Amino acid sequence: MNRAAPVAIHRFKGGFFGVDWSDGNRTALPYRWLRGQCPCAQCVDEWTGERRVGESEVPFNVEPVRVKSVGRYAIQIAWNDKHDSGLFSFEYLRELSARFAKGPRNGEAEPACGSKGGCV
């Protein structure tokens, strides 16, 4: 099965980070929520998996200042709170997208679509 890859990145009005995917799906996630899902070692404890920096730790006006693609599997987002070590793999972005679609406060719920990639 082909894995979906981003074909375009958008900044939507109202503070949403948007991704158009090669399979035709579109993701739109609020900046602050997305920043709070950063998977890097500063934000998530490498040993315990416990989140150290979540949505409530980041500024209300957080937004991406630079988005860089990394290989063919991830994007790196630099934020205006000077944090730029988070690599969001395509797979992780799709998972976040599915999680957000189920309700942004329902952070730990299983993504409805798993790795099938069918719905975002």
Ligand SMILES: [Zn+2]
């Ligand atoms: Zn981080």
